[in-house]
Amino acid sequence: METATPVDAPQHHPKLLASRKLGSTPILYLNHSAQMSGAESSLRTLLWGLRRADSPYEPIIALPDGGPFLELLRDEGWSVTLAPLRRIQRPRGIIDGMASLLHVLQTAPHICRLVEQTKAKLVHSNSTTAHLLGGLAGERTGRPTIWHCRDLVPLSRLAPQLAAKATRVIAISGCVADLLEKEGVPHEKIVCLRNGIDPDEWHVRERSLLRESLPFPEDAFIFGAVGQLVPWKNHTAFIEAAAQLVQDEGCDRARFVVIGGDLWGEQTPYVAKLRDLVKKYDLADRFTFIPNRMDGADAITAL
Structure with missing residues (x-):
């Protein structure tokens, strides 16, 4: 496993560097984990959709080191850069809360530099945790941001604060959208986009x-x-x-x-x-x- 590369020196996959199209629009996707779960599978489907459609967008995925999702993205030739993102749990007390806040404040400048260096025109946070930093980076760099909300988890007073730093909020289901609106996210910002699947991959197989x-x-x-x-x-x-x-x-x-x-x-x-x-x-x-x-x-x- 490679050691983590500083965020101010992004390492883009050489396969993709050679195939970039002139005039493509960079989009920075933030993922707070290098592990593989539903959010990562959904993001991968989105990326492949862009590639197969020969879209004018150039996805750049920022995530931490050390996990199967990172290795999969590299193997498939995506433009990947390491970033000091991490999972943030709901604080159990003042000390936990202060530690999480300190992490966000320390990491935000790195993400802002990454936005500028990649010339990203849009910051897409692939989770609520990622949007803690993506929203702040978008605000500081003047880029539009997407908060992709994937969990049916109450956010209470945090919800409207996160929404204030999002141009659009993607909810993966109607019940997630309803919860966001109930907690103060403006209705006009919420877009309900259910997770798509790749029919070439998700088909009935003869054997399992x-x-x-x-x-x-x-x-x-x-x-x-x-x-x-x-x-x-x-x-x-x-x-x-x-x-x-x-x-x-x-x-x-x-x-x-x-x-x-x-x-x-x-x-x-x-x-x-x-x-x-x-x-x-x-x-x-x-x-x-x-x-x-x-x-x-x-x-x-x-x-």
Whole structure:
């Protein structure tokens, strides 16, 4: 793994440097993690959409070092630059809050320099966390900004402050849009854009490597939930629904999987709660947990 390159010396992928079109419009995408989850998969789909459409936009992706998403972007020839972005949790107290604020204040000048050096005409924050810096950098450099809100998580007083630094706010669903508006984000700024999929990748496959590895009978009817193990995904409802379903005598072939992981090691109590629920409802023989997988299409085919 390469060591992190200072933000004031962006390292763009050589494959893309050679293929840039004259007159293309640079867009800086900020992603706060180099891990691979739903937000990263969605961003990758967007990037490929731009490339296949031969669009006049030149995406430049800024993210931290050390993760599979970074390596995937480089392998595919995208213009990538390292930036000191990181995950920011909801503060648990004054000390946590001050540490997060200090990180934002220290990192903002780096992102501003990156905006200027890449000559980006637009800053697109691929998460709420990224927009803490993207919004500030856009304001300081006079660039329009997009806040891509992907989580159904209450932001309270922070929501209108983030919206004030966004030209547009993308909500990935109607319920996310409703929550943003309820918390004070102006209606006219919100655009509901549901995550698209690549039909060439997301199609029914003849076989699934994941399904073949599961400890279930070949004729099992498998129900599944795919997503990070975080409370707002509400896996508890899935487990409780499974407990009700197995009470039906006609559902003896039913089996259940949760596909996803605690990517940042922050949800140990939640993961333990889910496993305890499986034991409580006596589902151990019908239920299994699968770690996070890069091949989402194969995971869906397994269900």
